[in-house]
């Protein structure tokens with residue numbers, strides 16, 4: 110909905126051709142999945158578990174400051190790994206092909222307050238199907254922010270930098286609330302809906318267990334290090350939350366990323382769907398370690414094109430995808446993490462204020478925004 | 482509080498410590514074969530038997546309950562990263578001192594698991610195990626005279642029996658294409674030399690397939706023998722007909738490998754076994770649509786293969802991935818995405 114449509118130069122045939130070329134990239138990876146990939150995810154899971162165990166072990170002595178530092182750092186990294194490279198990707202079904210019931214989208218549960226089942230619905234289904242479609246993809250601003258000029262401004266949006274910051278700190282709770290569609294379900298009538306109540310109960314149970322583990326059991330096990338362990342776990346969760354929030358913001362918010370109108374996806378072809386994923390996502394450039402710590406969501410564009418390909422393959426896929434962007438003269442939005450984070454935050458601030466020149470809204474558009 | 486109650490309390494507490502994982506997820510990292518773990522085994526050695534068969538020595542986990550001679554075990558092996566399950570007869574005796582068990586595998590053409598085990602499996606590899614099972618076993622009372630009628634890898638369960646239990650009067654008729662294809666040939670000849678076994682080898686490359694009527698000549702008293710037969714379907718069908726014809730079918734015990742081979746076609750009859758509905762499906766319509774049209778409650782999400790909200794067990798038959806054309810055959814634990822899979826022949830979807 111930017112003034113100029115960056116895909117206007119493509120003909121319908123070109124878009125379908127682009128779709129076929131992307132399908133071919135996907136087929137190639139699928140045909141080549143094998144032992145090495147399986148070994149990779151097993152290794153990552155094993156390292157994550159060992160790192161978590163070791164860090165929690167070190168935190169038993171966290172009254173001793175160096176131990177606190179090492180334990181907290183280790184636990185933060187372990188939590189980030191669990192959340193990003195393992196949890197997010199396993200829940201996408203990226204590793205289902207291994208037929209290992211222990212590393213499977215239907216059985217995986219992550220170290221996060223949102224139950225896997227609910228997250229899969231809101232993320233895999235809603236966000237990935239309706240990527241960046243205003244009113245359909247609630248990941249756009251999570252329902253608390255204005256992310257596009259065309260969205261109507263409301264005084265509530267003045268506070269959005271603050272909401273966004275709070276959301277970053279308590280991101281996992283934000284996600285849980287978001288998966289529950291809390292905003293929409295808090296009306297009296299909806300609150301009584303048995304299906305919503307069951308889901309809310311599941312979230313409550315998950316939160317209880319997570320909090321009990323992190324803030325009661327582990328500190329208690331540390332005895333004299335009770336308080337320092339508590340602080341360490343809190344810090345690790347905070348670090349993980351801010352980190353994952355930042356990475357995810359970089360995926361769809363930086364300047365240059367397109368959003369779409371609801372009516373634009375009616376009768377969308379495969380090629381058009383691909384094109385929307387390409388224009389609606391942004392990457393983070395950086396080292397191997399950076400890609401790993403973002404759970405390869407630094408390859409957000411590739412991930413959105415092929416959400417079920419194993420994450421360790423995105424790097425090689427990215428080279429081919431990027432070549433297609435060039436061939437079809439499309440902008441591949443990418444940049445180093447600090448720049449992308451800044452760009453996204455800049456947008457959050459900018460859109461917290463009303464537009465300088467509000468555009469004339471078509472009636473159709475108006476309706477959509479109300480529905481949203 | 483009783484000690485069991487106490488223990489379950491302690492376990493609950495431990496589960497809180499490791500939530501959302503289970504304590505076993507961590508223990509598996511260090512001790513996958515411990516008591517109480519999911520049953521697994523470790524491959525300790527692979528010995529070639531013939532050009533295309535090998536014996537795999539497995540150390541089973543602590544939960545292994547032991548087998549009866551003649552039984553088989555299902556094993557789950559990761560081949561090219563994919564876990565595949567197959568059943569193999571156990572060829573080791575039941576009282577092996579070191580507690581190891583062996584299976585003997587013949588590589589069949591295009592057999593993913595068998596070729597992997599015979600040619601590529603490495604000692605040290607973990608595999609998944611089920612408890613041994615099967616009723617192709619010896620009766621409680623020892624029969625006076627025994628006949629083993631085997632062909633090809635059908636010799637494997639019988640070898641488990643031969644190594645396990647000695648009988649006074651045992652005859653074996655074994656078919657294989659050529660002498661060098663006879664699995665366990667040296668051991669069989671040693672047994673024969675020790676007069677523990679009377680062995681007749683039929684080499685089908687030169688002698689042709691065994692005509693079951695030739696038994697009269699090879700083992701004149703076959704009808705009085707308790708018989709265990711194992712081999713390809715043709716041999717077993719012939720044996721069953723022959724024994725029935727002579728009214729002695731109760732003396733014949735058979736074991737069939739590889740029941741029903743899946744033929745991947747285009748469309749077929751789809752059974753939704755949980756709902757009890759059966760409908761015809763063409764080869765191009767997603768099973769999700771087929772099920773919904775038939776009034777079956779199908780979970781779904783994106784309907785385009787990306788959300789994995791529609792995964793459902795495939796109980797039998799084969800399906801084709803509409804995007805890649807890839808065929809998936811039913812095996813225990815196989816789940817398919819119904820929104821991008823179509824029937825490739827008759828199949829059974831657990832919905």
Ligand code: FES
Nearest residue numbers: 782783784789820
């Ligand atoms: S419905 Fe989304 S993968 Fe099948």
